[in-house]
Amino acid sequence: MTKLIEPRTLKGFRDYPPELMIPRERLLESARRVYRSYGYAPIDTPALEYAEILLGKGSEETDKQLYRFTDHGGRDVALRFDLTVPFARFAAEHVARLGTPFKRYHMGPVWRGENTQRGRFREFWQCDFDTIGTTSNAADIEVALVINDLMEALGFERFTIRINNRMVLNGLLAELGLADRSKALLIALDKLPKIGRAAVATEMTQKAGVRPEQAERVLALAETAGSNAEVLERLRRDFGGNDTAAVGIARLAELLAVADKAGVPPQRLRLDLSICRGLDYYTGTVYETFLDDLPNIGSVCSGGRYDNLAGLYTRQALPGVGASLGLDRLLAAMEELQLLPKTATPAPVLLVQFEATRLGEYQRLARTLRAEGIGVEVFPEAKKIGSQLQYAERRGFRVALIAGSEEFQQGTWKVKDLARREEHTVPEAGVTAAIRAILQEGTAPR
RNA sequence: GUGGGUGUAGCUCAGUUGGUUAGAGCUCCAGACUGUGGAUCUGGCUGUCGCCGGUUCGAGUCCGGUCACCCACCCCA
Known part of the structure; x- marks a missing residue:
C-alpha cells in the first residue's frame, strides 16, 4: 500500500462543485450577453506573460503579489494579476490590424498572491470590458451604462455605482505644486472614512510631506458631500478655476446627465470624491460598484480611464476606459445574501x-x-x-x-x-x- | 506582508482543574411501504479530536511549529 496523498487545494484557491459552478456559469452568460449587446467583442490572452510586461503596471502592491518564476527555458515569467494590463500589451501588439476604436470583453482567471479574506481569493475571475483608441467621454459614459445593465442582468436592483475623476484631484494637486505627491496623498485620502480627517491630515503631512494648509485643501475637496448636483456645484465653485480640474468636473457632469437621459435610475450613480482607486494607471473617470445590502464586501465592479497604459508598449497613443466585474466576489456576496439557488443540476x-x-x-x-x-x-x-x-x-x-x-x-x-x-x-x-x-x-x- | 481568532463525525457543536472504551442533535444508509420523495418508528455507519513535534506515567485538553479558514490593517475584484 502506498501512502495516500492528502487531497487539498492551495490557500486562496478553490474547487467549484455544481451548486457553485451553475450560478457561476449563469453570471458569465449574463455578462457575456450584456457586453455583446454593446458591441464589445471577445478576446483571450495567455495566463502567463513575460514578467516585464506585468511589472510596474498596476502598483507596487500588485508587483509584490505577482506569482513569478523562471520557466523551463529560463524566461522570467509571471501569472497575470488582472486582465487590463495584458490587454494593453495585446492592443499594442495588434492595434494596426484591429483599428480603433476597439471594444473588447475578456473573462478569465487572474492571480494575486495576497492574504485571503471573505470574497478575496488568490485565484479569481474578472470579467473585463474596455474601449480603447478614443478619449471621448462617450466611452466613459458607456462604461457606467454597461455596469448598470450588467448588474441588472445579474438580478440586482439595490446597488450604487460610485464615480469620481482623478483629474479633479490632480488639478488641485498641480495647483498646489504637489503633483509628485499624488500617490501618497491618494493612499492617505482613501482612509478618510476609516480613520477620520485628523489622522488623514497627520498622515499627509508626515508621509506625503505636505504642509498642513495643503493637506487641508486636499481634505476639503474629498469631503465635498451632498447630492450629485450639490457636489458638482461646489466643485465648480472651489476648483473650477483649474483647467485640469475643470475638465474632470465637466466630464462627470456630462456622465450624470447622459446616464439620466438614457434612463439609468438616478440613485444608482453617485459622485464620491473619495473614490480614487489604488491602481496607478488610472488617469480620469473611476468607478466602483457597491451592493447596498452588503457594502462591506467591497466593490464588485470597478474600473476607470487610463490614458497612458499602452504607452508602455507602443508609441501609438492608446487611451482606454473600462471596468471589471469581480465574479468571485459577487458570488460570495450572493451566497451570503442567499440569492443563489440550491440546484445542483443544469437540467430541470x-x-x-x-x-x-x-x-x-x-x-x-x-x-x-x-x-x-x-x-x-x-x-x-x-x-x-x-x-x-x-x-x-x-x-x-x-x-x-x-x-x-x-x-x-x-x-x-x-x-x-x-x-x-x-x-x-x-x-x-x-x-x-x-x-x-x-x-x-x-x-x-x- | 503585519496583528488577532478558530480548527473535534457529512453539518452544527459539547467535551469539566490534562486521566481509562470521544459524545449529542441533524444528516446519511437500511428496513414495517416490491408504483411515489420533506412525517413517525426501528436498526446502522462515520472520527488518525487539521497536521507534525514536545512536556507528562498519561494530551482533544498544556507548549512549539505548520497548514487552512475567519476578522482587522494594507490593498483590491
Whole structure:
C-alpha cells in the first residue's frame, strides 16, 4: 500500500462543485450577453506573460503579489494579476490590424498572491470590458451604462455605482505644486472614512510631506458631500478655476446627465470624491460598484480611464476606459445574501427509470423534450421510485416524469411538480406544455 | 506582508482543574411501504479530536511549529 496523498487545494484557491459552478456559469452568460449587446467583442490572452510586461503596471502592491518564476527555458515569467494590463500589451501588439476604436470583453482567471479574506481569493475571475483608441467621454459614459445593465442582468436592483475623476484631484494637486505627491496623498485620502480627517491630515503631512494648509485643501475637496448636483456645484465653485480640474468636473457632469437621459435610475450613480482607486494607471473617470445590502464586501465592479497604459508598449497613443466585474466576489456576496439557488443540476427534468425494459421509451421521450429545449436527465438505474424522487429533490430538479405499464397502456405520462408534490397524468402530446407550465410558474431565482 | 481568532463525525457543536472504551442533535444508509420523495418508528455507519513535534506515567485538553479558514490593517475584484 502506498501512502495516500492528502487531497487539498492551495490557500486562496478553490474547487467549484455544481451548486457553485451553475450560478457561476449563469453570471458569465449574463455578462457575456450584456457586453455583446454593446458591441464589445471577445478576446483571450495567455495566463502567463513575460514578467516585464506585468511589472510596474498596476502598483507596487500588485508587483509584490505577482506569482513569478523562471520557466523551463529560463524566461522570467509571471501569472497575470488582472486582465487590463495584458490587454494593453495585446492592443499594442495588434492595434494596426484591429483599428480603433476597439471594444473588447475578456473573462478569465487572474492571480494575486495576497492574504485571503471573505470574497478575496488568490485565484479569481474578472470579467473585463474596455474601449480603447478614443478619449471621448462617450466611452466613459458607456462604461457606467454597461455596469448598470450588467448588474441588472445579474438580478440586482439595490446597488450604487460610485464615480469620481482623478483629474479633479490632480488639478488641485498641480495647483498646489504637489503633483509628485499624488500617490501618497491618494493612499492617505482613501482612509478618510476609516480613520477620520485628523489622522488623514497627520498622515499627509508626515508621509506625503505636505504642509498642513495643503493637506487641508486636499481634505476639503474629498469631503465635498451632498447630492450629485450639490457636489458638482461646489466643485465648480472651489476648483473650477483649474483647467485640469475643470475638465474632470465637466466630464462627470456630462456622465450624470447622459446616464439620466438614457434612463439609468438616478440613485444608482453617485459622485464620491473619495473614490480614487489604488491602481496607478488610472488617469480620469473611476468607478466602483457597491451592493447596498452588503457594502462591506467591497466593490464588485470597478474600473476607470487610463490614458497612458499602452504607452508602455507602443508609441501609438492608446487611451482606454473600462471596468471589471469581480465574479468571485459577487458570488460570495450572493451566497451570503442567499440569492443563489440550491440546484445542483443544469437540467430541470428527471425522467424516472421505472421499468428497465422500457429504457428505449424513456430515452425516446427524453430526446424529444431535449429537442424542444428542455433539459432532461434519465435516471441511470431502475431503482425504486421513492429513492429516484428523493434524488430528484435533493439535486433541485423541478419536474419528474414517471411512466410504468399502466401509463404505457394508455399512452400517458405522469408529470410531477416536485416542489408542490402534485402530479398530473397527461397524454404524451401534452407533456411539453405541462412541463413548461411548471417551469414557468416557479420562476427560479437566478 | 503585519496583528488577532478558530480548527473535534457529512453539518452544527459539547467535551469539566490534562486521566481509562470521544459524545449529542441533524444528516446519511437500511428496513414495517416490491408504483411515489420533506412525517413517525426501528436498526446502522462515520472520527488518525487539521497536521507534525514536545512536556507528562498519561494530551482533544498544556507548549512549539505548520497548514487552512475567519476578522482587522494594507490593498483590491
